[in-house]
Amino acid sequence: MNQFYVYIIYSPFLDKYYIGYTTDLEKRLTEHKAGISLFTSKADDWELKYSEIFSDRQSAIQREKAIKGKKSRKYIEWLIAQAG
Numbered sequence: 156m157n158q159f160y161v162y163i164i165y166s167p168f169l170d171k172y173y174i175g176y177t178t179d180l181e182k183r184l185t186e187h188k189a190g191i192s193l194f195t196s197k198a199d200d201w202e203l204k205y206s207e208i209f210s211d212r213q214s215a216i217q218r219e220k221a222i223k224g225k226k227s228r229k230y231i232e233w234l235i236a237q238a239g
Contacts, residue, residue, distance in 0.1 A: 159215035161222070163205040163231060166198040172231050173201070174222050176215040180206060205235045 160180045164173050164187060173195055177183040184203055190196035209215040222231065 156210065157212075159209040159212050161207045161209065161215050161218045162203060163222070163235065164195070164201040165204045166195070166201050168198040168200050171198075172204070172228065174219055174231075176212075176219045205231075205238050 157178050159176055159178055160183075161174070161176045162180060162183070164175075164184065165171070166173075173187070173192075175183065180203075184201065186192065187195040187201045188199050190199065195201055207215075207218060209218065222234070225231075
């Protein structure tokens with residue numbers, strides 16, 4: 156059974172967060188740092204700040220959309236702080 160991850164990465168250079176989901180978190184982080192994603196290709200200093208695990212793709216997609224739907228840096232930083 157696959158696990159799905161919703162994650163938040165941060166670039167100090169850009170001072171921006173990126174939210175996504177994947178089945179292979181380590182591989183996806185490597186891709187972001189290598190510039191494979193259009194948005195994240197603008198920097199190579201991405202750091203994992205937050206992740207959640209889901210047992211199905213639909214739940215992960217819904218959670219990703221919920222976080223993005225807040226359109227709030229303050230919420231993202233609160234979420235990261237709550238995770239410790």
